[in-house]
Every structure is written in C-alpha cells, then in structure tokens.
Amino acid sequence: SQTIHQWPATLVQPVGSPLSLECTVEGTSNPNLYWYRQAAGRGLQLLFYSVGIGQISSEVPQNLSASRPQDRQFILSSKKLLLSDSGFYLCAWSVMNYGYTFGSGTRLTVV
Amino acid sequence: QKEVEQNSGPLSVPEGAIASLNCTYSDRVSQSFFWYRQYSGKSPELIMSIYSNGDKEDGRFTAQLNKASQYVSLLIRDSQPSDSATYLCAVTDAGGTSYGKLTFGQGTILTVHP
Numbered sequence: 001s002q003t004i005h006q007w008p009a010t011l012v013q014p015v016g017s018p019l020s021l022e023c024t025v026e027g028t029s030n031p032n033l034y035w036y037r038q039a040a041g042r043g044l045q046l047l048f049y050s051v052g053i054g055q056i057s058s059e060v061p062q063n064l065s066a067s068r069p070q071d072r073q074f075i076l077s078s079k080k081l082l083l084s085d086s087g088f089y090l091c092a093w094s095v096m097n098y099g100y101t102f103g104s105g106t107r108l109t110v111v
Numbered sequence: 112q113k114e115v116e117q118n119s120g121p122l123s124v125p126e127g128a129i130a131s132l133n134c135t136y137s138d139r140v141s142q143s144f145f146w147y148r149q150y151s152g153k154s155p156e157l158i159m160s161i162y163s164n165g166d167k168e169d170g171r172f173t174a175q176l177n178k179a180s181q182y183v184s185l186l187i188r189d190s191q192p193s194d195s196a197t198y199l200c201a202v203t204d205a206g207g208t209s210y211g212k213l214t215f216g217q218g219t220i221l222t223v224h225p
Binding site: 101 | 143145152153154155156157160199201211212213214215216217218
C-alpha cells in the first residue's frame with residue numbers, strides 16, 4: 001500500500017532563517033507531487049507541483065522553492081523565512097486523476 | 112481562473128439528521144470531483160470521489176454531481192458528532208496540462224450536536 005511521510009510535524013523558526021521540509025512517498029512510482037499551504041482559517045493554496053524528477057512548477061511567486069531529487073522525494077525550501085510564511089504545509093501525491101493523498105502536514109510558525 | 116465556491120458555514124445539524132454540503136465550480140471542463148474531510152489541526156482526508164453525473168453512495172455518504180449546473184454536493188445521513196469537521200470540495204479537469212491539480216473550495220464547517 002502507498003504511504004506518504006512528511007516531517008517535521010511542527011516547527012518554530014525565526015524570521016530570516018532557512019527552511020527545509022521533506023516529503024517521501026512509498027509504494028508507488030512516478031507520482032505527481034504537490035506542496036500546499038493552508039494559512040489559519042484559510043483554504044488550501046497550491047505552491048508547487050512536480051510530475052517527475054527535477055520537474056518543478058511554481059504556482060505562486062514567493063520566497064519558497066521546491067526540488068525533487070528522487071522520484072518519491074519532494075523538498076520545500078526557503079533561504080530566508082518571512083512572518084507571512086507561517087502556516088500549515090501539506091505534501092500530497094496523486095496518480096492520474098484519482099485525487100490526492102495528503103501527508104500529515106507541518107505546522108510552521110515564523111517568529 | 113478556476114474557482115470553487117462553498118458556503119463557509121458553520122452548518123449545524125442535530126445528531127441523526129442529514130447534513131447537506133454544497134459546492135459550485137466555474138470551469139466547465141472540470142471532470143473529476145472530490146470531497147475531503149479535515150479535522151481541526153489535521154490534514155485533509157479523501158472521503159468521496161465522483162466523475163459522472165448522478166449520485167454515488169458510500170455508506171452514510173452520498174455525492175451528487177450535476178455538470179450542467181456545475182454543482183456538486185455531499186449528503187451525510189445519520190450525522191454523528193464524529194462527523195464534525197471542515198469539508199473541502201475539490202475539482203480538477205481531465206488532465207492534459209493540469210497534471211491532476213486540484214482546486215479547493217474554502218471549506219464548510221460542519222458541527223453535529225448531540
């Protein structure tokens with residue numbers, strides 16, 4: 001069966017510090033991978049998606065970046081965090097149009 | 112720009128009643144439709160998918176799709192307090208260049224009171 005791992009679960013970082021969130025998928029090959037952010041009381045905002053190794057598409061201009069160094073690994077990064085980067089970050093995978101499976105999420109607080 | 116609209120609620124129903132959640136979408140080429148349940152502080156969980164007009168039933172849940180009206184709904188029968196959560200409607204098109212990207216509504220908060 002397919003599983004998705006996302007870590008860490010919570011993170012408190014100072015403004016201007018770097019960020020690295022990691023997501024890995026098991027039990028499937030060549031999944032589509034996604035990073036979403038959910039601000040407090042808000043909907044899900046698509047940040048990045050990837051259809052293959054090294055293929056990253058950005059949906060929203062910002063100081064975040066994403067990379068996919070391996071087929072089932074997706075990384076979200078920032079060189080310098082802003083207060084506005086706080087939120088609930090969700091990684092998800094899908095195959096074709098059968099909907100997403102989300103990871104457990106990382107709650108990021110920038111202070 | 113694709114839009115998915117939901118009534119944010121909160122929708123409050125008594126235990127045992129039917130909860131009706133509604134969603135409209137703007138993109139006529141949308142082909143796949145999903146309902147997710149999100150408990151407070153948790154990640155969304157897929158509970159229903161529907162791809163063709165009509166009703167689809169799974170246990171206490173029924174999804175209804177009307178592509179002509181660009182409308183999708185979720186009915187929860189015999190609502191339980193454990194159904195209290197935010198319900199997210201999500202829509203994608205048939206694929207092509209969208210790569211299965213989902214557009215989510217803002218979610219409807221459902222509260223089931225004993």
